[in-house]
Amino acid sequence: xxxxxxxxxxxxxxxxxxxxxxxxxxxxxxxxxxxxxxxxxxxxxxxxxxxxxxxxxxxxxxxxxxxxxxxxxxxxxxxxxxxxxxxxxxxxxxxxxxxxxxxxxxxxxxxxxxxxxxxxxxxxxxxxxxxxxxxxxxxxxxxxxxxxxxxxxxxxxxxxxxxxxxxxxxxxxxxxxxxxxxxxxxxxxxxxxxxxxxxxxxxxxxxxxxxxxxxxxxxxxxxxxxxxxxxxxxxxxxxxxxxxxxxxxxxxxxxxxxxxxxxxxxxxxxxxxxxxxxxxxxxxxxxxxxxxxx
Numbered sequence: 001x002x003x004x005x006x007x008x009x010x011x012x013x014x015x016x017x018x019x020x021x022x023x024x025x026x027x028x029x030x031x032x033x034x035x036x037x038x039x040x041x042x043x044x045x046x047x048x049x050x051x052x053x054x055x056x057x058x059x060x061x062x063x064x065x066x067x068x069x070x071x072x073x074x075x076x077x078x079x080x081x082x083x084x085x086x087x088x089x090x091x092x093x094x095x096x097x098x099x100x101x102x103x104x105x106x107x108x109x110x111x112x113x114x115x116x117x118x119x120x121x122x123x124x125x126x127x128x129x130x131x132x133x134x135x136x137x138x139x140x141x142x143x144x145x146x147x148x149x150x151x152x153x154x155x156x157x158x159x160x161x162x163x164x165x166x167x168x169x170x171x172x173x174x175x176x177x178x179x180x181x182x183x184x185x186x187x188x189x190x191x192x193x194x195x196x197x198x199x200x201x202x203x204x205x206x207x208x209x210x211x212x213x214x215x216x217x218x219x220x221x222x223x224x225x226x227x228x229x230x231x232x233x234x235x236x237x238x239x240x241x242x243x244x245x246x247x248x249x250x251x252x253x254x255x256x257x258x259x260x261x262x263x264x265x266x267x268x269x270x271x272x273x274x275x276x277x278x279x280x281x282x283x284x285x286x287x288x289x290x291x292x293x294x
Contacts, residue, residue: 011128011157011288012164018046018077018091018127019100023060029135030102031064036139037100037130040168045074046094050086053078084120096127102135122272122285123257128161129285140282142166146175146249148240149213154255157288159216162253165284166225171250175228176217177243178209179236206231237274244280253284 019034021027031047038045047061058076065071077094079086091099099121122129132140147162149155159176166174213229221227232239244252257272275283 011161011286012097013043014041014098014128015043016046016094016096017041017043017098017100018048018094018096020087020102021047021049021061022051023057024102026102026135028064029137030100030132031068032137033132033135033139034100035068035070037098037169041098043097045070046096047074047076048079048087048090049076050079050081050083052080084124087121088124088126092126098128098130099125100130100132102132122276125256125287128256128287129283131279131283131285133279133282140250142169142171142250142282144173144175144247144249145171145251145253146177146240146244146247148252148254149176149178149216150236150255151178151209151212152255154286154288156216158253158255158286161286162284163220163225165251165253171225173226173228174217174220175230175243175247175249176213177230177232177240178213179239180205180209180231180233181236206233235274237272241275241278241280249281251282251284252280253286256285256287 014037017034017038019030021030034045034047037043047065049057049061051057061076062071065074077090079090087099090096101121134140142165145162145166147159149159162174165171209231210229213231217227217229230243232243234242240252240254243249252275254272254275272285
Protein backbone atom coordinates (compact mmCIF):
# COMPACT_ATOMS: atom_id res chain seq x y z
CA UNK A 1 0.00 0.00 0.00
CA UNK A 2 2.81 2.42 0.90
CA UNK A 3 4.68 1.54 -2.31
CA UNK A 4 1.66 2.50 -4.41
CA UNK A 5 1.34 5.84 -2.59
CA UNK A 6 5.03 6.59 -3.08
CA UNK A 7 5.28 5.64 -6.75
CA UNK A 8 5.12 8.67 -8.99
CA UNK A 9 4.89 11.22 -6.17
CA UNK A 10 6.62 14.49 -7.04
CA UNK A 11 9.97 15.20 -5.40
CA UNK A 12 8.46 18.16 -3.53
CA UNK A 13 6.91 19.70 -1.45
CA UNK A 14 8.82 18.58 1.63
CA UNK A 15 5.93 17.89 4.00
CA UNK A 16 7.48 15.19 6.18
CA UNK A 17 11.09 15.88 7.13
CA UNK A 18 13.23 13.43 9.08
CA UNK A 19 16.66 13.86 10.61
CA UNK A 20 19.05 11.07 11.52
CA UNK A 21 20.38 11.75 15.02
CA UNK A 22 23.00 10.31 17.31
CA UNK A 23 24.42 11.63 20.57
CA UNK A 24 27.48 13.28 19.04
CA UNK A 25 28.78 16.76 19.73
CA UNK A 26 26.99 17.94 16.54
CA UNK A 27 23.54 16.84 17.74
CA UNK A 28 22.32 20.27 18.83
CA UNK A 29 23.52 21.89 15.61
CA UNK A 30 21.84 19.21 13.50
CA UNK A 31 18.62 19.67 15.46
CA UNK A 32 18.69 23.43 14.93
CA UNK A 33 19.30 22.92 11.21
CA UNK A 34 16.34 20.55 11.05
CA UNK A 35 14.10 22.98 12.89
CA UNK A 36 15.00 25.75 10.46
CA UNK A 37 14.26 23.52 7.47
CA UNK A 38 10.92 22.47 8.97
CA UNK A 39 10.02 26.11 9.63
CA UNK A 40 10.91 27.12 6.08
CA UNK A 41 8.99 24.28 4.48
CA UNK A 42 6.07 24.19 6.94
CA UNK A 43 6.51 20.46 7.42
CA UNK A 44 6.44 18.02 10.30
CA UNK A 45 9.61 16.74 11.93
CA UNK A 46 10.65 13.18 12.73
CA UNK A 47 13.80 12.29 14.66
CA UNK A 48 15.26 8.88 13.77
CA UNK A 49 17.82 7.21 15.98
CA UNK A 50 19.32 3.89 14.89
CA UNK A 51 20.62 2.26 18.06
CA UNK A 52 19.55 1.02 21.44
CA UNK A 53 16.66 2.94 22.99
CA UNK A 54 17.58 3.99 26.52
CA UNK A 55 15.96 6.35 28.99
CA UNK A 56 19.12 8.47 29.05
CA UNK A 57 19.13 8.91 25.30
CA UNK A 58 15.46 9.82 25.20
CA UNK A 59 15.89 12.30 28.05
CA UNK A 60 18.81 13.95 26.25
CA UNK A 61 16.85 14.29 23.00
CA UNK A 62 13.76 15.59 24.75
CA UNK A 63 15.81 18.14 26.69
CA UNK A 64 17.21 19.56 23.45
CA UNK A 65 13.73 19.59 21.91
CA UNK A 66 12.33 21.37 24.97
CA UNK A 67 15.10 23.99 24.84
CA UNK A 68 14.21 24.58 21.19
CA UNK A 69 10.50 24.74 21.98
CA UNK A 70 9.57 21.83 19.73
CA UNK A 71 9.11 19.03 22.28
CA UNK A 72 5.35 18.91 21.61
CA UNK A 73 5.73 18.91 17.85
CA UNK A 74 8.49 16.39 17.18
CA UNK A 75 8.14 12.60 16.97
CA UNK A 76 11.09 10.37 17.91
CA UNK A 77 11.41 7.02 16.15
CA UNK A 78 13.79 4.38 17.45
CA UNK A 79 15.25 1.61 15.32
CA UNK A 80 17.88 -1.09 15.61
CA UNK A 81 19.87 -3.08 13.10
CA UNK A 82 21.75 -2.15 9.96
CA UNK A 83 21.75 1.67 9.63
CA UNK A 84 20.92 1.70 5.91
CA UNK A 85 18.16 -0.88 6.05
CA UNK A 86 16.62 0.66 9.16
CA UNK A 87 16.69 4.25 7.89
CA UNK A 88 15.23 3.19 4.54
CA UNK A 89 12.43 1.22 6.15
CA UNK A 90 11.48 3.98 8.60
CA UNK A 91 11.54 6.69 5.92
CA UNK A 92 9.42 4.57 3.59
CA UNK A 93 6.92 3.64 6.30
CA UNK A 94 6.44 7.26 7.34
CA UNK A 95 6.51 8.59 3.74
CA UNK A 96 9.39 10.95 4.44
CA UNK A 97 10.01 13.57 1.74
CA UNK A 98 13.42 14.76 2.96
CA UNK A 99 15.99 13.01 5.16
CA UNK A 100 18.61 15.25 6.79
CA UNK A 101 21.96 13.76 7.78
CA UNK A 102 25.11 15.22 9.25
CA UNK A 103 28.16 14.54 7.13
CA UNK A 104 31.80 15.57 7.21
CA UNK A 105 33.48 16.55 3.96
CA UNK A 106 35.77 13.51 3.78
CA UNK A 107 34.19 10.11 4.13
CA UNK A 108 36.87 8.55 6.33
CA UNK A 109 36.19 11.15 9.07
CA UNK A 110 32.51 10.41 9.54
CA UNK A 111 32.01 6.87 8.31
CA UNK A 112 28.54 6.37 9.69
CA UNK A 113 26.67 8.48 7.16
CA UNK A 114 29.21 8.69 4.36
CA UNK A 115 31.06 6.05 2.38
CA UNK A 116 29.07 2.90 1.65
CA UNK A 117 26.19 3.98 3.91
CA UNK A 118 25.58 7.21 2.01
CA UNK A 119 25.94 5.50 -1.35
CA UNK A 120 23.40 2.86 -0.38
CA UNK A 121 21.00 5.48 0.97
CA UNK A 122 21.33 7.62 -2.16
CA UNK A 123 20.57 4.74 -4.49
CA UNK A 124 17.78 3.12 -2.49
CA UNK A 125 16.03 5.90 -0.56
CA UNK A 126 12.51 6.82 -1.68
CA UNK A 127 13.05 10.40 -0.54
CA UNK A 128 15.50 13.23 -1.09
CA UNK A 129 18.60 13.59 1.12
CA UNK A 130 20.14 16.73 2.58
CA UNK A 131 23.74 16.15 3.69
CA UNK A 132 25.03 18.91 5.97
CA UNK A 133 28.80 19.14 6.11
CA UNK A 134 29.06 21.85 8.77
CA UNK A 135 25.78 22.11 10.68
CA UNK A 136 25.37 25.44 12.43
CA UNK A 137 23.63 26.25 15.70
CA UNK A 138 22.07 29.26 14.02
CA UNK A 139 21.16 27.34 10.87
CA UNK A 140 22.82 27.42 7.46
CA UNK A 141 22.23 30.22 4.96
CA UNK A 142 21.85 28.59 1.54
CA UNK A 143 22.53 31.74 -0.46
CA UNK A 144 24.36 30.21 -3.42
CA UNK A 145 23.00 26.95 -4.86
CA UNK A 146 24.69 25.01 -7.66
CA UNK A 147 22.50 22.57 -9.61
CA UNK A 148 23.92 19.75 -11.71
CA UNK A 149 21.89 19.85 -14.94
CA UNK A 150 23.36 16.74 -16.54
CA UNK A 151 21.49 15.38 -19.56
CA UNK A 152 19.15 12.98 -17.75
CA UNK A 153 15.36 12.46 -17.49
CA UNK A 154 15.51 13.36 -13.78
CA UNK A 155 17.16 16.74 -14.29
CA UNK A 156 13.92 18.69 -14.80
CA UNK A 157 12.61 17.52 -11.41
CA UNK A 158 15.97 18.19 -9.79
CA UNK A 159 15.98 21.75 -11.09
CA UNK A 160 12.33 22.29 -10.08
CA UNK A 161 13.12 21.02 -6.60
CA UNK A 162 16.19 23.24 -6.34
CA UNK A 163 14.12 26.32 -7.21
CA UNK A 164 11.47 25.24 -4.70
CA UNK A 165 14.20 24.88 -2.07
CA UNK A 166 15.74 28.24 -3.00
CA UNK A 167 12.40 30.02 -2.73
CA UNK A 168 11.66 28.60 0.72
CA UNK A 169 15.10 29.33 2.20
CA UNK A 170 15.37 32.74 0.46
CA UNK A 171 18.48 32.00 -1.59
CA UNK A 172 20.08 34.73 -3.68
CA UNK A 173 21.66 32.75 -6.53
CA UNK A 174 21.15 29.55 -8.48
CA UNK A 175 23.90 28.33 -10.80
CA UNK A 176 22.57 25.83 -13.34
CA UNK A 177 25.62 23.90 -14.54
CA UNK A 178 25.88 21.35 -17.34
CA UNK A 179 29.01 19.23 -17.68
CA UNK A 180 30.10 18.23 -21.19
CA UNK A 181 32.32 15.17 -21.15
CA UNK A 182 34.36 15.90 -24.27
CA UNK A 183 36.88 13.19 -23.44
CA UNK A 184 34.23 10.51 -23.84
CA UNK A 185 33.02 12.23 -26.99
CA UNK A 186 36.51 12.16 -28.48
CA UNK A 187 36.84 8.47 -27.68
CA UNK A 188 33.56 7.78 -29.45
CA UNK A 189 34.65 9.53 -32.67
CA UNK A 190 36.07 7.47 -35.46
CA UNK A 191 39.83 7.51 -35.89
CA UNK A 192 39.55 8.95 -39.37
CA UNK A 193 37.80 12.12 -38.14
CA UNK A 194 39.79 15.23 -38.99
CA UNK A 195 40.89 17.77 -36.41
CA UNK A 196 38.47 20.25 -37.92
CA UNK A 197 35.58 17.81 -37.68
CA UNK A 198 36.37 17.06 -34.07
CA UNK A 199 36.54 20.74 -33.20
CA UNK A 200 33.26 21.43 -34.97
CA UNK A 201 31.47 18.62 -33.18
CA UNK A 202 32.79 19.74 -29.78
CA UNK A 203 31.75 23.33 -30.42
CA UNK A 204 28.28 22.23 -31.51
CA UNK A 205 27.98 20.12 -28.38
CA UNK A 206 28.61 23.20 -26.23
CA UNK A 207 26.12 25.27 -28.24
CA UNK A 208 23.44 22.58 -27.80
CA UNK A 209 24.18 22.36 -24.09
CA UNK A 210 23.84 26.12 -23.66
CA UNK A 211 20.51 26.06 -25.52
CA UNK A 212 19.20 23.25 -23.31
CA UNK A 213 20.18 25.14 -20.16
CA UNK A 214 18.44 28.31 -21.34
CA UNK A 215 15.26 26.33 -22.03
CA UNK A 216 15.40 24.77 -18.56
CA UNK A 217 15.88 28.05 -16.73
CA UNK A 218 13.97 30.60 -18.84
CA UNK A 219 11.59 32.77 -16.81
CA UNK A 220 12.81 31.54 -13.41
CA UNK A 221 14.77 34.62 -12.36
CA UNK A 222 13.00 36.90 -9.87
CA UNK A 223 13.71 40.20 -8.13
CA UNK A 224 15.42 38.33 -5.30
CA UNK A 225 16.85 35.28 -7.09
CA UNK A 226 19.40 35.48 -9.90
CA UNK A 227 19.99 32.56 -12.25
CA UNK A 228 23.32 31.86 -13.92
CA UNK A 229 23.85 29.15 -16.56
CA UNK A 230 27.26 27.62 -17.16
CA UNK A 231 28.51 24.88 -19.48
CA UNK A 232 31.69 23.15 -18.35
CA UNK A 233 34.00 20.73 -20.13
CA UNK A 234 35.52 18.00 -18.05
CA UNK A 235 34.97 14.74 -16.26
CA UNK A 236 31.43 14.49 -14.80
CA UNK A 237 31.45 14.50 -11.01
CA UNK A 238 34.92 16.00 -10.66
CA UNK A 239 34.08 19.09 -12.71
CA UNK A 240 30.87 20.01 -10.87
CA UNK A 241 32.58 19.42 -7.53
CA UNK A 242 35.40 21.82 -8.43
CA UNK A 243 32.91 24.40 -9.72
CA UNK A 244 31.01 24.28 -6.42
CA UNK A 245 34.25 24.68 -4.47
CA UNK A 246 35.58 27.53 -6.63
CA UNK A 247 32.30 29.44 -6.40
CA UNK A 248 31.88 28.97 -2.63
CA UNK A 249 28.56 27.20 -3.05
CA UNK A 250 26.42 26.70 0.04
CA UNK A 251 24.57 23.78 -1.55
CA UNK A 252 25.12 21.41 -4.47
CA UNK A 253 21.92 19.84 -5.82
CA UNK A 254 22.09 16.72 -7.97
CA UNK A 255 19.66 13.98 -8.98
CA UNK A 256 19.70 10.62 -7.23
CA UNK A 257 21.38 7.75 -9.08
CA UNK A 258 19.14 5.39 -10.99
CA UNK A 259 17.74 2.50 -8.97
CA UNK A 260 18.67 0.09 -11.75
CA UNK A 261 22.27 -0.06 -12.90
CA UNK A 262 22.95 0.32 -16.57
CA UNK A 263 25.90 -1.45 -18.18
CA UNK A 264 28.06 1.68 -18.07
CA UNK A 265 27.30 2.11 -14.36
CA UNK A 266 28.72 -1.34 -13.70
CA UNK A 267 31.92 -0.52 -15.56
CA UNK A 268 32.57 3.05 -14.38
CA UNK A 269 32.20 4.67 -10.98
CA UNK A 270 29.04 6.77 -10.78
CA UNK A 271 29.52 10.57 -10.83
CA UNK A 272 27.90 10.82 -7.40
CA UNK A 273 30.56 8.65 -5.79
CA UNK A 274 33.30 11.02 -6.95
CA UNK A 275 31.44 13.84 -5.19
CA UNK A 276 30.85 11.81 -2.02
CA UNK A 277 34.57 11.13 -1.70
CA UNK A 278 35.06 14.81 -0.88
CA UNK A 279 31.92 16.88 -0.47
CA UNK A 280 32.52 20.43 -1.71
CA UNK A 281 29.68 21.82 0.43
CA UNK A 282 26.26 20.83 1.73
CA UNK A 283 24.49 18.54 -0.71
CA UNK A 284 20.88 18.00 -1.77
CA UNK A 285 20.30 14.69 -3.54
CA UNK A 286 16.89 14.98 -5.17
CA UNK A 287 14.90 11.80 -5.46
CA UNK A 288 12.71 11.82 -8.56
CA UNK A 289 10.39 8.83 -8.52
CA UNK A 290 10.11 8.53 -12.30
CA UNK A 291 11.97 5.22 -12.40
CA UNK A 292 10.79 3.71 -9.10
CA UNK A 293 10.09 0.03 -9.23
CA UNK A 294 8.46 0.07 -5.82
